[in-house]
Amino acid sequence: MSARDLPADEYRAVEILDRLKLRFLAPPPLVSTADWAGQYRYIAKGPERGLWRNERTPYLVEPMECASAFSPYERIVLMFATQLGKTEVLYNSIMQRIHTDPQDMMMVQPTLQDAQDHSGQRFLPTVQQTPVMQGLISVSRSRDESSSWRARSIQGGFAVFFGGANSASSLASKPLGFAVADEVNKWPADVDNQGPPLALLEERMSNFSRRKLVIASTPTVKGASVIGDEYLASDRRQYHVPCPHCGERQVLEWGTGQAWGIQWLKTPLGAARPETAVYVCRHCGAAIQEHCKPDMLANGIWIPQAPGAGRGRRAGFHLNKLYSPLGWRSWASLVEKWEAAQKSKNAGNSAPLKEFINSSLAEDWEEVGTGADSQALRNRAEDYEMGKVPRHGLLLVMGVDTQPDRLEARVWAFGRGEESWLVDRHIIYGDPNLDEGTEGSPWTRLTEVRRTPVLHASGSQVLIEATCIDTGGHNTHAVYNYCRHHARSNVLAVKGASQYGRPVLGRPSLIDITWRGKTMKGGVKVWQIGTDTAKHLLYGRMRLTQAGPGYVHVPKALSDTDEFEQMTAARLLPVVVQGKHSMRWITPQGKREEAGDGMVYAYAAACYLGIQSYREASWARREQRIAPQETDLFAQVTVISNDEAGEPVHTSALDQESAKDPAFANGIGPATPESTAPPPPAQSPARSSLPAPGGWRASLVRSLRQGS
Numbered sequence: 271m272s273a274r275d276l277p278a279d280e281y282r283a284v285e286i287l288d289r290l291k292l293r294f295l296a297p298p299p300l301v302s303t304a305d306w307a308g309q310y311r312y313i314a315k316g317p318e319r320g321l322w323r324n325e326r327t328p329y330l331v332e333p334m335e336c337a338s339a340f341s342p343y344e345r346i347v348l349m350f351a352t353q354l355g356k357t358e359v360l361y362n363s364i365m366q367r368i369h370t371d372p373q374d375m376m377m378v379q380p381t382l383q384d385a386q387d388h389s390g391q392r393f394l395p396t397v398q399q400t401p402v403m404q405g406l407i408s409v410s411r412s413r414d415e416s417s418s419w420r421a422r423s424i425q426g427g428f429a430v431f432f433g434g435a436n437s438a439s440s441l442a443s444k445p446l447g448f449a450v451a452d453e454v455n456k457w458p459a460d461v462d463n464q465g466p467p468l469a470l471l472e473e474r475m476s477n478f479s480r481r482k483l484v485i486a487s488t489p490t491v492k493g494a495s496v497i498g499d500e501y502l503a504s505d506r507r508q509y510h511v512p513c514p515h516c517g518e519r520q521v522l523e524w525g526t527g528q529a530w531g532i533q534w535l536k537t538p539l540g541a542a543r544p545e546t547a548v549y550v551c552r553h554c555g556a557a558i559q560e561h562c563k564p565d566m567l568a569n570g571i572w573i574p575q576a577p578g579a580g581r582g583r584r585a586g587f588h589l590n591k592l593y594s595p596l597g598w599r600s601w602a603s604l605v606e607k608w609e610a611a612q613k614s615k616n617a618g619n620s621a622p623l624k625e626f627i628n629s630s631l632a633e634d635w636e637e638v639g640t641g642a643d644s645q646a647l648r649n650r651a652e653d654y655e656m657g658k659v660p661r662h663g664l665l666l667v668m669g670v671d672t673q674p675d676r677l678e679a680r681v682w683a684f685g686r687g688e689e690s691w692l693v694d695r696h697i698i699y700g701d702p703n704l705d706e707g708t709e710g711s712p713w714t715r716l717t718e719v720r721r722t723p724v725l726h727a728s729g730s731q732v733l734i735e736a737t738c739i740d741t742g743g744h745n746t747h748a749v750y751n752y753c754r755h756h757a758r759s760n761v762l763a764v765k766g767a768s769q770y771g772r773p774v775l776g777r778p779s780l781i782d783i784t785w786r787g788k789t790m791k792g793g794v795k796v797w798q799i800g801t802d803t804a805k806h807l808l809y810g811r812m813r814l815t816q817a818g819p820g821y822v823h824v825p826k827a828l829s830d831t832d833e834f835e836q837m838t839a840a841r842l843l844p845v846v847v848q849g850k851h852s853m854r855w856i857t858p859q860g861k862r863e864e865a866g867d868g869m870v871y872a873y874a875a876a877c878y879l880g881i882q883s884y885r886e887a888s889w890a891r892r893e894q895r896i897a898p899q900e901t902d903l904f905a906q907v908t909v910i911s912n913d914e915a916g917e918p919v920h921t922s923a924l925d926q927e928s929a930k931d932p933a934f935a936n937g938i939g940p941a942t943p944e945s946t947a948p949p950p951p952a953q954s955p956a957r958s959s960l961p962a963p964g965g966w967r968a969s970l971v972r973s974l975r976q977g978s
């Protein structure tokens with residue numbers, strides 16, 4: 271006898287029993303979430319309305335497979351750009367479980383309000399649009415919707431809970447075997463003094479051996495990015511798609527500053543033409559048109575960068591908007607966004623660029639992006655000797671930072687193209703408030719340092735031509751006093767400008783000084799320094815990787831010290847100044863920066879000597895004086911003739927330079943009126959044009975003998 275032969279109500283009873291058996295007694299079906307979606311899922315709204323098509327978003331198939339009940343993964347991490355369908359992965363995995371594997375589940379949004387919005391405005395319509403879900407979930411649009419959004423009852427007496435990461439009580443529930451954590455980077459670090467909300471959620475799941483947690487978010491700021499950390503701890507899969515020209519698989523990346531990636535044309539006036547955007551293959555260099563994307567996506571594969579991470583239980587997926595299916599977000603519109611963000615950034619507002627990096631490239635924004643890397647400096651430190659000026663250093667200057675118990679001086683050499691070398695550092699202990707010449711005064715030693723010639727690699731000697739001393743510390747008046755006494759030896763009292771964007775070395779102002787009870791009107795010139803401007807320039811130079819113009823050379827001898835950390839202590843950070851977005855160099859509290867300050871002051875001293883207007887002829891003259899190379903005479907003539915042919919000579923610039931550069935003013939090196947100064951380099955007999963016999967050590971001994 272079959273069910274058809276039964277009276278109507280009995281027939282219904284059997285049918286219901288059969289359905290119940292199917293649902294509750296059968297083991298969870300071995301169908302992946304992706305297959306389930308392709309068969310049952312309907313999209314409620316938008317351009318993709320209708321039955322779910324995996325071929326539209328092939329990159330979502332593997333994440334959904336990993337989220338399926340039978341996969342071995344405990345944690346599935348989706349670090350995605352916005353609007354690539356990651357929330358649909360979450361919904362599909364919940365709905366499939368409601369259908370085939372009912373159990374208590376939870377979806378957590380950043381706030382209770384977000385949770386309510388999802389429950390009422392996204393989840394319910396999605397469920398209602400998907401026919402197979404009919405009758406599996408209570409859709410009571412009744413008066414009690416105000417509370418029922420928190421827990422949607424599903425078949426079998428289970429429920430889908432909606433929680434807010436800002437409410438610990440909303441995360442408290444029965445034990446859970448499945449949960450999704452959405453937009454985790456917007457979650458608070460701590461919820462109601464009970465710790466990180468993600469940890470609270472995991473606690474609810476700890477009793478399930480087959481637990482599964484799906485974590486999704488767009489990135490935010492590096493160092494404070496839950497999704498970034500989760501992805502790093504996962505097996506880090508990236509979607510490799512084949513080039514339609516050469517067939518080589520690759521990850522689609524924006525490719526800033528690279529020969530590959532998104533490229534576009536510009537008008538003759540330099541305006542971007544986003545409509546020309548193409549993807550340039552990193553293997554064959556061919557331009558890939560966007561209409562090739564569906565094929566590329568269909569033939570893409572996820573490749574893990576760290577296979578087996580997290581004992582093989584953490585699958586992570588990273589996807590940017592370059593993969594956006596045709597008809598969603600075009601490469602051209604991304605270029606438009608990028609160009610607008612660059613414009614804002616140049617105007618001091620980096621918020622749109624951060625948004626682009628987060629939402630479109632799905633990368634964490636690195637607030638330290640414009641700092642410099644101390645480890646990189648250490649790695650490329652060179653084997654030159656401290657206290658000796660390398661071959662191409664032709665201008666020697668010093669920057670001095672003052673501390674309550676010491677002076678910290680850095681000696682820098684500059685050469686063509688403002689290439690620079692850290693030549694020496696002097697940490698001189700003593701109370702700067704003690705007068706020069708008295709016992710324990712660090713100033714006495716500083717004067718010695720200033721007046722002692724430094725050996726040049728060519729065998730000649732060079733003097734420090736200008737020194738800048740910071741007046742901003744605790745010893746302002748002591749610095750004023752010292753600088754007043756030595757003003758004629760190019761010793762400058764400097765002070766950081768309070769305003770942003772000032773020139774590295776501004777104009778001096780005459781300051782009254784009070785010293786030991788006596789007041790002198792206009793007693794000292796204090797020079798304003800555009801510290802931010804200088805840091806911008808010097809930090810940029812520290813990031814250069816090839817010796818040449820602007821390159822910063824550092825000696826290996828300082829590798830075991832914190833010199834390089836001090837040189838790179840400041841970070842360019844976004845701040846809001848009087849309601850406007852801006853970027854400022856900020857040194858984290860507690861970080862030492864004497865070396866960085868010394869570098870800025872030394873560069874200001876070089877600016878005082880006019881380095882910013884030096885031309886090849888000026889460097890050639892300096893070289894002729896300090897390190898003449900007869901064999902290079904022909905090459906030198908060539909350089910000069912190039913210089914003259916290449917650009918017109920501005921007499922005024924040269925005049926200005928000659929006036930500022932004491933070496934040119936008197937032709938014999940630093941303009942020092944101090945009688946105790948050693949003979950200037952120009953008169954040094956060691957400055958022979960022939961290689962000095964016995965090398966540079968011997969020539970130093972000879973020159974010292976003759977000079978004294």
Ligand SMILES: [Zn+2]
Nearest residue numbers: 513516551554
């Ligand atoms: Zn190719």
